[in-house]
Amino acid sequence: MNSCSRQGPRRAARPVTLAPTASAALIAIGLLASGAAAFAQSEPAPADKDAKKDLQTLxxxxxxxxxxxxxxxxVAGTVTAISGADIESHGSADIEDLLKLTPGVQYNKGTADGSLISIRGVGTNSNGAAQGFTQSPTGIYIEDVPFTDPFAFVSTPDLAPFDLERVEVLRGPQGALYGSSSLGGAIRYILKKPSTSLTEGSVMAGISSTADGGTGWSTAAMVNIPIAMSTGKAxxxxxxxxxxxxxxIDNLGTGVKDANVIRVDGGRLLxxxxxxxxxxxxxxxxxxxSKQADGPGISPFDYTTGTGYTKNPDQLKLQVRTAVPMAYDSTFDLATVQANLKLGDFRLTSLTGRQTxxxxxxxxxxxxxxxPSAPGDKWTSDTFYDSTSTSQEFRLAPVTPGRVNWLVGAFWMSADVKRDQLVYHEPxxxxxxxxxxxxxxxxxxxxxxxxxxxxxxxLSADIGARYYKxxxxxDRIxxxxxxxxxSTPYASGDSGxxxxVSLRYVIDPSMSVYALASRGYRFGGISNLGSSPQGLPYKSDSLWNYEAGWRWSPSKTASLDVSVFRIDxxxxxxxxLYVDPVTTRSFLVTGNVGKARSQGLELAAAWRPFSQFSLKGTFAYTDAVTSGGISIGGTGIPDGTRLPGTAKVQGTLDASTNFEGPWDSSARVSALLAYTGQRKAQIDSDLSLPAYTTLDLRATFSWNSVEFSAFVNNLSNSRGLSSAVDYFTTYTEFYPIRPRSIGVSLRYDY
Incomplete structure (x- = not known):
């Protein structure tokens, strides 16, 4: 949220719920299933029955x-691993596409690299603009280096998913092994490492068209080169x-059509x-x-007349009206060195990271x-965020697994963060x-x-702990x-x-159960103003996660994971927002207030009834509410208020079928149906975001090293809202999901 705004009346609005329809989606998935059955019936029986059984194995x-x-x-806990193959088969372009496949995780859209991610309802905002000076509740890790800012939110890096080994989503606090930035959970990007023996490469290009918008494109390339050396391999x-x-999104104020263009360029060398x-x-x-031009969200408010204010999603169009063009520019880089040294029966791992x-x-x-006395006045804010972080981790563990598999480690991190905001009256x-x-x-x-x-x-047990300081x-300048x-200096610190601890019991080779208790924490800090009581340091907040799970694989072609949890x-x-009584300006202030709890159920299932057809589904029920006297700046928030940014009900259904395609191709058709329930946008606002449903379809045809894909995302052109920021003193800004997009891509591997 902006650091500075003028005081104004708080406006109430009725929550609105849209009833999404998914009949077209269910029909599409039904056609996939019936088509797969037809292909299965016409498939010649293989000579080896075991070979067919292996093809069906999950x-x-x-x-x-x-x-x-x-x-x-x-694993005694809930980890969703999205392999590189799954990422490519779904045509994922960013983290929003990836997280559709994970139960209990909500992607709250913002500007480029400015989104927030909530896991199991742990969060007090649905948008990075409102995060203020607190650490985000979900940790982002690239090669195990923490990328979440310890304070003064800078960005949430959205790493391009091309050529990833996998992405792991860890639900529940990960404080024992991962530290402060994993209060509600963690997301780990694991990069595909160089091969020391194989020369290979890939090139990919695609083009797409968005309903009510313009044309987009994507390109990517990878090359792997083994290096001959006199000793060792490289x-x-x-x-x-x-x-x-x-x-x-059209900006009516600047006259720019399809204004919210995003451009992302990147690369990595390993x-x-x-x-x-x-x-x-x-x-x-x-x-x-990453660069985003103009119009990051939609709002009907007209700065020239003061009219058009609404919190009702039914009244929204893909339009915004600003006096000056908006723009966002985000860059991140990372350098790491990980070394593993065998010392007798032990392995020492060193991981050094530096990021900006x-x-x-x-x-x-x-x-x-x-x-109102000066309608049409133009104001611009330029804000610059910079952070530099250095980290070092050492781990020691036995080389050969035994009845006790242990590791010990030490971690150190230092981060410098600067934030400079300048507000101008135009000209x-x-x-x-x-x-x-x-x-x-x-x-x-x-x-x-x-x-x-x-x-x-x-029966096995896992016991771990982390001591932190x-x-x-x-400095507030x-x-x-x-x-x-x-300059006014402040200082704070925490330790703990x-x-x-977890227990896992294998009932039989097909079934196991586990129970888990874990604690997470987050950095404390100093509030924005620095004047009592709003500027007092706030301490680390913490939570306990209690979880139980059941896993069942009745055959090699089916699996079911069920977990229940409670978070205190x-x-x-x-x-x-706190309104200064002297200047009448409003500022974001932060404090430790009250308690909250989240409890729910998560389910993930997979079934491959025959080799050509697979079906996966996820479901999450999350009840996350305040539970004890939350209030700041004199504004009370009643017990039982839902925490923002997480739907009470989420679910996905993912179906795919493989068959012999035209022109001697191998073909694959898939459908991904995703439902996101109603969410609260902000804890101190009555703004409600309606439920929505999307359906993504994709068809791929492969010939040896060549692959052609055609896709349509958000087939029904759902007008869902991913997040919103309620600047209740003046206006509300909504962040819509992308309208229907149709495109094709071509890939060549060698």
């Missing part, structure tokens, strides 16, 4: 969420990607060196740049500063009318340990120029322990 996925290699089905892997997402089984190291450098993030936002403040003068600067350094030190103990052949030093600036969250960090 894929077994290996994960490293516990910082050791395990089969996904053996490999180099280069990945490049570029895409343009078509705009579909180098691996291995000296037998005793030593290996991988160095990685990646960089990604920068983000610029030019936003129209004419709506924020709307003054702008050389010096900003208002300026707000916040600079800080955050450090985290931790020691952790984890042990998986095989008590009997069927966090510190934050922070007041003054429009360096000459008249005054985040334990985890205390000292909840909440950011809310």
């Amino acid at each position: 894929d077994r996925v290996e994960v490293t969420s516990g910082k050791r290699r395990q089969m996904q089905s053996d 490999g180099l892997r280069l990945v490049l990607n570029s895409r343009k997402d078509a705009g579909f 180098f691996t060196y291995a000296l037998g089984d005793d030593f290996d190291a991988t160095a990685t450098y990646l960089r990604q740049h 993030k920068s983000r610029g936002a030019r936003e129209d403040f004419s709506r924020d500063f709307y003054d 702008r003068a050389a010096v900003a009318d208002l300026r707000f600067r916040r600079n800080g350094t955050a450090t985290e030190k931790a020691a952790f340990a984890d042990a998986e103990i095989k008590i009997t052949d069927r 966090t510190q934050l030093s922070y 007041v003054g429009n120029t360096d000459a008249d600036a005054t 322990t985040t334990p985890k 969250w205390k000292d909840v960090q909440l950011s809310e």
Whole structure:
């Protein structure tokens, strides 16, 4: 949310729920199933019955969420692993596409690299603009390096998914192994490593058209080169990607049609060196740049007349009216070196990471500063965010698994974050009318340990804990120029322990159950103003997650995972607008307030009745509400208020069928039906986002090294809303999902 806005009346609005229809989607999936059955009946019987059985077997996925290699089905906890093959088969372009496949996870859309992700309802905002100076509740990790800002939200990197090994989504707090940035859960990007023996490459290009919008395109390329060396083996892997997402929002104020165009360019270079089984190291450098032009959201408010304010989604069009063009520019890069050294019967792992993030936002403040006595006045805000972080982790673990598989480790991280906001009245003068600067350094030190103990052949326990110490030093700089600036320093710190314990029991080879208790925490900090009581330091908030699960694989062609959980969250960090009684400006302030709880059910099922057809489904019920006296800035929030950004009900149905296509091709047709229930947009607002349903269809035809795909996403052109920010003093901004998009792509592998 903007740091600065003019005081105005709070406007009430009735919550609106749209009843989505999914009949077309169900018919499409039914046709897939019947088509697959027909292909199965006409398929010649293979000579070897076991060969056919193997084709029907569901894929077994290996994960490293516990910082050791395990089969996904053996983890005592809820981990969804989306393989690189699944990412490619669904044509995923960004993290929004990926998270559709995961129950209990809500992607709350914002500007480029400005979105928020909520897991199991843990969150107090649905949009990065309202996150303020608190750490995001969901951790983002690339190659196990934390990418979530410790304070003063900069961005949520959305790494291009081309040529990924897999993405792991860990639901529930991961404080024992991953630290502060995983209060509600974590998302891990695992990059595909260089091959030291195989020369290979891929090129891909696609084009798409968006309903009520323009044309977009995407390109990507990968090359892997083994390197001959006199000792050891080495490999180099280069990945490049570029895409343009078509705009579909018209800006009536600037006269720009299809204004919200997004351009993403990036690449990564990986180098691996291995000296037998005793030593290996991988160095990685990646960089990604995203630009979003104008119109990031929709709002009918007219800054020239003060009319058009609404919270009713039924009255929305894909239009916005701003006085000046808006623009967002985000860049992040990461350099890592991971080395593994065998020391007798043990392996020592060192992971060094350095990352930078920068983000610029030019936003129209004419709506924020709307003054009935001066309608049509133009205001602009330029905000610059920068962060630099360095981290180091060491782990020691046995090489050969035994009845006790353990690891111990140490972690250190230091992050410098700067935020500078300048507000101008148009036509702008050389010096900003208002300026707000916040600079800080955050450090985290931790020691952790984890042990998986095989008590009997069927019963195992996992016990882990992390001791942490966090510190934050922070300057609030007041003054429009360096000459008249005054700096006020603040400091805060926290320490504590985040334990985890689980039990897993194998009933028989097809069935197991587990129970888990784990704790998570988040950085404390200093509020935006720095004047009592609103500027007092706020401490770390923490939560306990209690979970039980049941896994059943009645055959190699079917699986069912069911988990239930309860989360108890205390000292909840909440950011809310506070109106300064002297200046009448409003600011985001943060404090520890009250309690909250979240409880629910998550389900994931897969079935491959015959080799050509597979069906997967997910379902999540999440009841996340306040449970104890939440209030800040004098505004009370009643017990039982739903936490924002998470639907009470979510679900997906994913069907695919393979068959012999035309012109000697191998063909695949898939359908993904996704339902997102009603959500609350903001904890301190009555704004409600309606439920919506989308259906994505994709057909792929392959000939040896060539692959052609055609797709339509959001077939019914659902006008769903991903998130919203309620600037209740003036206006509300909504972030719609992408309208129906139709496109094709061509890929060549060698």
